[in-house]
Amino acid sequence: MRSTTALTTAALTATALAATLTGAVPVGAAPVAAATGSAATGSAARVAAASPRLGPCDTGQLCLWAKEGFKGARHAHELTGVDIEACVPLPAGTTAAALANRTGRPVTTYQSAECAETGEFETYPGGGTWVPQSPYQVRAFKVWEN
Known part of the structure; x- marks a missing residue:
């Protein structure tokens, strides 16, 4: 049985991966690197590292x-x-x-x-x-x- 932490980590990783693959990164998306768990942390870190840094753009x-x-x-x-x-x-x-x-x-x-x-x-x-x-x-x- 998977723990709540593992499920949350999997959901965050899937969200970040989907955003990376589609090219759309919504503001306020949960940072993947904050996920915890031994196996998930490695994959989450790889997804976060693959994500580009957001460029400067002011409100409006x-x-x-x-x-x-x-x-x-x-x-x-x-x-x-x-x-x-x-x-x-x-x-x-x-x-x-x-x-x-x-x-x-x-x-x-x-x-x-x-x-x-x-x-x-x-x-x-x-x-x-x-x-x-x-x-x-x-x-x-x-x-x-x-």
Whole structure:
């Protein structure tokens, strides 16, 4: 029979692994390295070590990085400079490979610079979503009403 500590450790490890595999790391997620238990600690530490460090992004901002893992040039957008539900293309010749949505509103990122839905697109909740590796090069985004 598994103990409560082992079950909690397994749940934390599974949550962190799922977040790492999907690329979405919600703010406030329990730190995996805090898990206890002999066998689980080793796997939890490996998952925590594999997780990228979150990039700097202030409350109320949508931050986009040129490279995966919150590296490269960072561009921050605030609601004061963005029209709600309007397509906002990134500057010509630039793309984003990682993002953090701290706007408090859902944000959809697009592979297309025109926000066309014929390419890839994904919507991220605004309560604090960190994506160290977008599944495509982001070329535009829309901020939505709640």
